[in-house]
Amino acid sequence: MEKKRVNVVTMGCSKNLVDSEVLLNQLEQGKFEVMHDSNDTGFDAVFVNTCGFIHDAKQESVDMILDYVEAKKRGDIGKLYVMGCLSERYQKDLEKEIPEVDRYFGKFDLKAMVDELKVTYQPEYIYERKITTPSHFAYLKIAEGCNRSCAFCAIPMMTGRHKSRSMESLVKEARYLAKKGVREILLIAQELSYYGFDLYGKNCLPDLIHQISEIEGIEWIRLHYLYPTKFPYEILPVMRENPKVCKYLDMPLQHIANPVLKRMLRHVSREETEALIKRIKEEVPGVILRTTMLVGFPGETEADFEELKQFVRETRFERLGVFTYSHEEGTYAGKKFTDDVPEEVKQARADEIMDIQQQVSAELNQQKTGQTFKVIIDRKEEDYFVGRTEYDSPEVDGEVLISSSEELKTGEFYQVKITGAEDYDLMGEVVLTSQKYIQ
Numbered sequence: 001m002e003k004k005r006v007n008v009v010t011m012g013c014s015k016n017l018v019d020s021e022v023l024l025n026q027l028e029q030g031k032f033e034v035m036h037d038s039n040d041t042g043f044d045a046v047f048v049n050t051c052g053f054i055h056d057a058k059q060e061s062v063d064m065i066l067d068y069v070e071a072k073k074r075g076d077i078g079k080l081y082v083m084g085c086l087s088e089r090y091q092k093d094l095e096k097e098i099p100e101v102d103r104y105f106g107k108f109d110l111k112a113m114v115d116e117l118k119v120t121y122q123p124e125y126i127y128e129r130k131i132t133t134p135s136h137f138a139y140l141k142i143a144e145g146c147n148r149s150c151a152f153c154a155i156p157m158m159t160g161r162h163k164s165r166s167m168e169s170l171v172k173e174a175r176y177l178a179k180k181g182v183r184e185i186l187l188i189a190q191e192l193s194y195y196g197f198d199l200y201g202k203n204c205l206p207d208l209i210h211q212i213s214e215i216e217g218i219e220w221i222r223l224h225y226l227y228p229t230k231f232p233y234e235i236l237p238v239m240r241e242n243p244k245v246c247k248y249l250d251m252p253l254q255h256i257a258n259p260v261l262k263r264m265l266r267h268v269s270r271e272e273t274e275a276l277i278k279r280i281k282e283e284v285p286g287v288i289l290r291t292t293m294l295v296g297f298p299g300e301t302e303a304d305f306e307e308l309k310q311f312v313r314e315t316r317f318e319r320l321g322v323f324t325y326s327h328e329e330g331t332y333a334g335k336k337f338t339d340d341v342p343e344e345v346k347q348a349r350a351d352e353i354m355d356i357q358q359q360v361s362a363e364l365n366q367q368k369t370g371q372t373f374k375v376i377i378d379r380k381e382e383d384y385f386v387g388r389t390e391y392d393s394p395e396v397d398g399e400v401l402i403s404s405s406e407e408l409k410t411g412e413f414y415q416v417k418i419t420g421a422e423d424y425d426l427m428g429e430v431v432l433t434s435q436k437y438i439q
Contacts, residue, residue: 003031003032003033004032004033004044004045004117005032005033005034005035005042005043005044005045006024006027006032006033006034006035006043006044006045006046006047006117007034007035007036007037007038007040007043007045007046007047007077008020008023008024008034008035008036008037008046008047008049009036009037009046009047009048009049009064009068010036010037010049010132011048011049011050011051011057011060011061011064011084011086012049012050012051012053012057012061012084012085013051013053014139014186014188014224015139015141015188015189015190016049016050016051016084016085017132017133017139018129018139018140018141018188019049019083019084019107019110020036020047020049020132021036021129021130021131021132022110022126022128022129023047023049023083023110023113023114024036024129024130024132025125025128025129025130026110026114026119026121026122026125027114027117027119028130029119029122029125030114030117030118030119030120032117032119034130036130036132037132041071041076041077042076042077043077043078044077044078044079045077045078045079045080045081045117046068046071046077046079046080046081047081047082047083047113048061048064048065048068048080048081048082048083048084049083049084050064050065050082050083050084050085050086050087051084051085051086052084052085052086052087052088052089052090052154052158053085053154053155054154054323054326054328055326055327055328056326058086061084061086062086062098065080065082065094065098065101066098068080069098069100069101072100073100079102080100080101080102081101081102081103081104081105081113081116082094082101082103082104082105083104083105083106083107083109083113084107085107085155085158085159087104087105087106087107088106088107088108088158088159089154089157089158091104091106103116107158107159108144111123126169127169127172127173127176128173128176129173129176129177131177131180131182133394134378134379134394134410134411135180135181135182135411136181136182136183136184136376136378136410136411137182137183137184137185137186137376137394138177138180138182138184138185138186139185139186139188140170140173140174140177140185140186140187140188140212141165141188141189142164142165142170142187142188142189142192142195142208143162143163143164143165143189143190143192143194143195144159144160144162144163144165144189144190145159145160145161145162145163145190146159146161146162146190146191147161147162147194148190148191148227148229149265149332150254150264150265150266151263151264151265151297151331151332151333151336151337152254152264152294152297152325152326152328152331152332152333153328153331154328154330154331155190157330157331159190162189162190162191162194162197162198163198164194164195164196164197164198164199164204166199167196167199167200167204167207167208167211170208170212171208171211171212171215174212174215174218175215178215178216178217178218179217181217181411182217182218183217183218183219183220183376183411183413184218184219184220184221184222184376185212185218185220185221185222186222186224186393186394187208187209187221187222187223187224188224188225189225190225191225191226191227192205192223192224192225192226192232193205193226193227193230193231193232195208196208203232203234205232205234205235206234206235206237206238209221209235209238209242209245210238210242213242213244213245218244219244219376219413220244220246220376220390221242221244221245221246222246222248222390222393223235223239223245223246223248223249223250224250224393225250225251225252226249226250226251227251227252228251228253228266228268228272228273228276229266229267229268231251231276233279233283236279236280236283236284237283239284239287240283240284240285246390246391247284247286247287247288247390247391248287248288248290248390248391248392248393249280249284249287249288249289249290250290250291250319250393251289251290251291252291252292253273253291253292253293254266254292254293254294255293255294255295255297255300255304255308256270256273256307256308256311257270257300257303257304257305257307257308258270259299259301259304260297260299260300260304260308263297263298263299263333263337264294264297264333265332270311277289277315288318288319288391289317289318289319290317290318290319290320290321290393290396290397291317291319291320291321292320292321292322292323293308293312293320293321293322293323293353294322294323294324294325295308295322295323295324295325295346295349295350295353296324296325296341296343296345296346296349296350297325297333297341298325298327298333298337298338298339298340298341299337299340300325300341300349305349305352308353309352309353309356312353312356312357312360313356313360316360316363316364317357317360318361318364318391319361319391319392319396319397320353320357320360321396322350322353322354322357323350324343324346324347324349324350325339325341325346327339358423358424361398361423361424362421362422362423362424365398365421365422365423365424365425365426366421368418368421368426369418369419369420369421370417370418371417371418372415372416372417372418372431373389373390373400373415373416373418373428374389374390374413374414374415374416375387375388375389375400375402375413375414375415375416375428376388376411376412376413377402377408377409377410377411377412377413377414378394378399378410379410380408380410383403384401384402384403385401385402385404385408386399386400386401386402387399387400387402387408387414387416388400389426397424398424398425398426399425399426400416400418400425400426400427400428401425401426401427401428402414402416402427402428402429402430403427403428403429404429404430406430408430414430414431415430415431416428416429416430416431417429417430417431
């Protein structure tokens with residue numbers, strides 16, 4: 001009998017991607033033919049895994065649902081299901097507004113989704129996933145939820161309070177990923193800083209990293225995200241001394257002006273932030289910092305924004321991204337403040353920050369010319385092999401474009417000499433040694 005076919009479409013962040021991968025594996029074990037983000041038709045069922053973070057992400061999710069509603073009307077697909085954060089947050093509204101969807105599921109309804117397709121739920125294999133990223137790197141979600149109460153953020157309303165996964169289950173999953181060929185593990189959660197407190201009464205992130213680093217095959221461990229408030233300083237010696245831990249730290253700061261930080265409920269000051277950055281760079285020589293800024297928060301004045309611009313110029317973050325403020329119902333800011341910065345001003349401010357960052361990134365990249373880095377190869381694209389250094393996370397950071405007459409193996413490490421630099425990407429060539437790549 002021909003297998004039934006299921007497509008899972010993932011919107012939003014890498015945490016959602018992990019949820020999709022777990023669902024795909026459960027359905028595949030149930031003898032379904034499964035695909036991810038496929039544009040094919042003829043699926044017996046489609047799951048849209050939605051994002052409910054900010055307005056633009058919510059709209060993209062709604063648009064995707066409506067596209068599949070039309071596909072269902074045309075007979076191109078069978079059942080249509082919606083899961084994830086948007087569904088968790090707005091399920092009743094969605095059921096009313098888009099009744100063509102066969103069933104809505106919350107973010108944590110894995111068993112119900114599997115049951116819906118008459119598949120036996122297998123909790124003992126929950127650590128197994130159908131990897132949808134290139135096979136040499138994978139995300140490892142170590143916790144759900146968030147105990148922070150940032151004024152602008154709706155995520156705790158969807159995910160609840162911080163809940164760590166057991167170290168045993170995470171190490172088991174990491175071993176599984178390594179056996180599947182994963183060389184780089186990216187630790188993710190809404191934030192990593194609280195890992196272990198709820199289960200073990202202390203921060204266990206260093207212990208977890210140590211155990212994962214002992215797994216054969218794992219070469220790089222990357223950290224997303226650590227917050228500046230109550231920063232876990234015990235992680236710094238681990239980053240400095242463990243060669244498998246990338247000297248890369250993703251620490252969303254959001255702003256630097258004290259009036260804005262106070263209204264954001266970030267519970268950190270400019271002075272504390274600057275002291276933290278200084279200590280990180282002192283304790284982990286060569287560390288690369290990635291951060292995120294949020295512009296247009298209610299009450300952000302021109303003076304606040306000028307202070308932020310100057311901070312970005314002076315601090316010279318190697319990696320930086322910007323969001324414009326989205327006024328979300330149910331959040332502290334949504335209840336307490338008026339969304340008083342016009343959208344065009346928000347976007348202009350975001351553009352200004354990125355113009356500054358583009359110049360900073362270009363200057364820092366130029367300094368890398370002539371240096372040699374360990375690079376993992378992600379793919380071949382036209383005339384180049386495309387890779388990353390330990391200072392670059394997939395999809396969000398720059399890449400190294402490598403010219404080579406020799407075929408380079410995807411997922412392997414090579415020593416690459418940088419021969420040129422663009423604003424965000426680097427150009428390079430493989431150093432010719434008897435050992436073609438670094439194990």
